[in-house]
Amino acid sequence: MSAFGNAAASDNSRAKATNVSASDKDGAKPSASPADVSSDAAKSKPAPQTNAKTSGRRRAVSKKIGEPFVVATADLHQTSTQTPATQPPSSQTPAQTDATRPPGTEQQQTVPPTARPNPPANPQTPPGTQQPAPQTPPGVQTPPASQPPATTAPSPAPTATTPSTTPPSETTTPPTAGEIQEPNFPSVQPRPVPPMPSLERVGVNGGDSLSLTLNEAIRRALENNNDIEVARNDVRLAEQQLYALQGVFDPVFTYTPEVNNSVRPVVNIFGGAGTAGTVTTTDYNNNATVNKQFGRGGGNFTYFFNNTREATSASNTSINPFYSSAQGLQFTQPLWRNRSIDRNRQQIRIQRKRLEQSDSDFRLRTIAVISQVQRAYWDLVFALRNEQNQIANVKLAQENFRRTEASVAAGASAPLDRAEIETELATREDALLIANQQVTVAENTLKTLMLKDPLSSDWSKVLVPTDEPSFDETPFNLETALKEASENRPEVRRLKLEQEVNDINLQFYKNQTKPRVDLTGTFQTNGLAGTPNTTSVSTTPSPLILGDTFASTSASAFLLQQLNQTRQALGLLPITNVPTVTPTATGIPSQFVGGYGQTLQNLFSFSTRQVVVGVTIQIPFKNRVAQANLATARIQRDQLAAQTRGQEQTVEVDVRNAVQAVETARRRVIFAREASQSAEEQLAGERRLFQVGRSTQFLLFQRENALVNARNQQLQAETDYNKALSDLQRATSTTLRANNIIIDSPVPPEKFKD
Known part of the structure; x- marks a missing residue:
């Protein structure tokens, strides 16, 4: 089929095309005798077709002597049935124009009367190449060809709506002089340009957008990211555990009020029970103690203050009721084992390191989240720019579609060109939809890092990043990056803290292998005061020796009775002058007479005290538990050394790879920019060639796709460069400093002290 879709018209027009000799090109009028014409016609007769195997072969032919030597190829089956005919001198008509030439390039030369007709065009010969008539090789006898009758074939009447599909006759008779044969063009109407495919995304409101810089995205992620919240709570948990362990050093105040009432039997005549035989006692006790464990030195101190009020029914007490108070200080101070470190201080020091490790883990997680936000942000920037690039590519294909439809409708292009442009347009629309999907994926990735609540309204918003990828042609220094990584990497800091934990364990277990020597002591003072017992002392004067009435109950009265009876027997007078006695309460010291105030005064006067000092020594014979723990700590020290290395x-490999990635991305950006510029120049040149008919739609599409690919490679290189910078910041742990982020310690350093 020809470029116009009319095979018959194309073959006829190509059969009417003539070869212009050298004299024609110089502008001279050709002249030839009838003999020359007949001779040329005889020489131009094709050789008969020998067999089917040689019909597809090609062979070189040449013109006669005296003409320029031209080598060409021709199919044997095309030349075997060509019927030469002598055409009358006439001017070239529009019907004789080559149908494969673009509009505006018609030949204006006149055909000389002696020119030979062109053979059928070789489909493998480029347009515009002149082919001479095939000749019989030397030594081959050509049988005389039968001449058809010299009759003029009537011109077929082509229809305007149905193109001819009958192949041209191999013995087509050229039109007579003055007859014009028009090509058969089908009636084609230009189709409208297909609309741009819909770029609406599921669950996203295109009218609601959220402009976002990189710093704003990082800030939102630090405030709302769920992983950051988990890491932050880990630090808080470690902080509370440290507070709990430090609580062992908090002073403890204990107050114990108590009432004690007892009735006990007493059979001793000195128990003061009297005739009832029981003694009732009621005590009111108010005891208070303060205990304190000291972190420095490991000592334990207890202060006590006890108060008692006692009332009794016993008759043998001098004061009733009475108040007694006691205060004192008890202490235990380790002198060898547990003096520099004990179990409590070991756990506190280890938890302090765990808290710092949790802070390092929080910093590590924060750096990782920031790095993920940066990568997601630049991925979204690339996806949006790639989508815009694909939209421009689709619009360019739509413009080519419009031009192709206009060209086909005008008859300047074949309808087959429609399929080519439709295929290209569908391919570019498919690439646009894929780019739109990549925008959704990149946007959702960034939203996952920024949003806390899955029901947040921001999920339906369109994220519009406002920052452009940065680029710096200055290469990075590897040594500086390695130094920063060794100083800032949280992983290295965490292992150093783990080594410090191991040092604490070594110190504690080594201390536990020593004997225990503790200094103990007690210092106590007492106070006592009360009301004198008035029921046991009478202030009425009474005889020193009772009379005869009490002789049966009182020994002194019995002795006085016996003495008087003896005196009467001797004729003496009885003893009647018995002295009297008046008892008093002056036997109780005055400092013990009073109430609770007198008791406290006696207590703080330190007139009554107690001091006790002693030493407790404990020597284990084997102490295998402490020795095994010490050996375990030493093994863990060797393991930590290997882990640290x-x-x-x-870390060094990570930094080296990150620096290399930045350097590679930097070079890629430079080369991608050059490639994009070259692709633009190539496309501009291809468009100029296409406008003058020296190029095809296929080559133009290739140049356009090459430009799109070059631009995408440039966008990808710029995105990879910024992502490589983010990864280098993560590798050197300079992400926080580069983004002006300050993380405070969870607990002030002064609270870490013992």
Whole structure:
């Protein structure tokens, strides 16, 4: 089929095309005798077709002597049935124009009367190439060809709506002089340009957008990211555990009020029970103690203050009721084991390191989240720019579609060109939809890092990043990056803290292998005061020796009775002058007479005290528990040393790879920019060639796609460069400093002290 979709018209027009000799090109009028014409016609007769195997072969032919030597190829089956005919001199008509030429390039030369007709066009010969008539090789006898009758074939009447599909006759008779044969063009109407495919995304409101810079995205992520919240709570948990362990050093106040009432039997005549035989006692006790464990030195001190009021029914007490108070200080101070470190201080010091480790973990998680936000942000920037690039590519294909439809409708292009442009347009629309999907994926990734609540209204908003990718042609210094990584990497800091934890365990277990020597002591003072017992002392004067009435109950009265009876027997007078006695309460010291105030005065006068000092010595014979724990701590120290070396190597490899990635991305950006510029120049040149008919739609599409790919590679290189910078910041742990982020310690340093 020809470029116009009319095979018959194309073959006829190509059969009417003539070869212009050298004299025609110089502008001279050709002249030839009838003999020359007949001779040329005889020479231009094709050789008969020998067999089917040689019909597809090609062979070189040449013109006669005296003409320029031209080598060409021709199919044997095309030349075997060509019927030469002598055309009358006439001017070239529009019907004789080559149908494969673009509009505006018609030949204006006149055809000389002696010119030979062109053979059928070779489909493998480029347009505009002149092919001479095939000749019989030397030594081959050509049988005489039968001449058809010299009759003029009537011109077929082509229809305007149905193109001819009958192949041209191999013995087509050229039109007579003055007859014009028009090509058969089908009636084609230009189709409208297909609309741009819908770029609406599921669950996203295109009218509600959220402009976002990189710093704002990082701030939102630090405030709302769920992983950051988990890491922050880990620090808080470690902080509370430290507070709990430090509570062992808090002073403890204990107050114990008590009432004690007792009735006990007493059979001793000195128990003061009297005739009832029981003694009732009621005590009111108010005891208070303050205990304090000291972190420095490991000592334990207890202060006590006890108060008692006692009332009794016993008759043998001098004061009733009475108040007694006691205060004192008891202490236990380790002198060898547990003096520099004990179990409580070991746990507190280890938890302090755990808290710092949780802070390092929080910083590590924060750096990782910031790095993820940066990568997601630049991925979204690339996806949006790629989508715009694909939209421009689709619009360019739509413009080509419009031009192709106009060209086909005008008859300047074949309808087959429609399929080519439709295929290209569908391919570019498919690439646009894929780019739109990539925008959704990148946007959702960034929203996952920024949003806390899955029901937040921001999920339906369109994120519009406002920052452009940065680029710096200055290469990075590897040594500086390695130094910063060794100083700032949280992983290295965490291993150093783990080594410090191991040092604490070594110190504690080594201390536990020593004997225990504790200094103990007690210092106590007492106070006592009360009301004198008035029921046991009478102030009425009474005889020193009772009379005869009490002789049966009182020994002194019995002795006085016996003495008087003896005196009467001797004729003496009885003893009647018995002295009297008046008892008093002056036997109780005055400092013990009073109420609770007198008791406290006696207590703080330190007139009554007690001091006790002693030493407790404990010597274990084997102490295998402490020795095994010490050996375990030493093994863990060797393991930590190996882990530290491995982590340092990992950090160095990570930094080296990150620096190399930045350097590679930097070079890619430079080369991608050059490639994009070259692709633009190539496309501009291809468009100029296409406008003058020296290029095809296929080559133009290739140049356009090459430009789109070059621009995408440039966008990808710029995005990879910024992502590589983010990864280098993570590798050197300078992400916080580069983004002006300050993380405070969870607990002030002064609270870490013992």
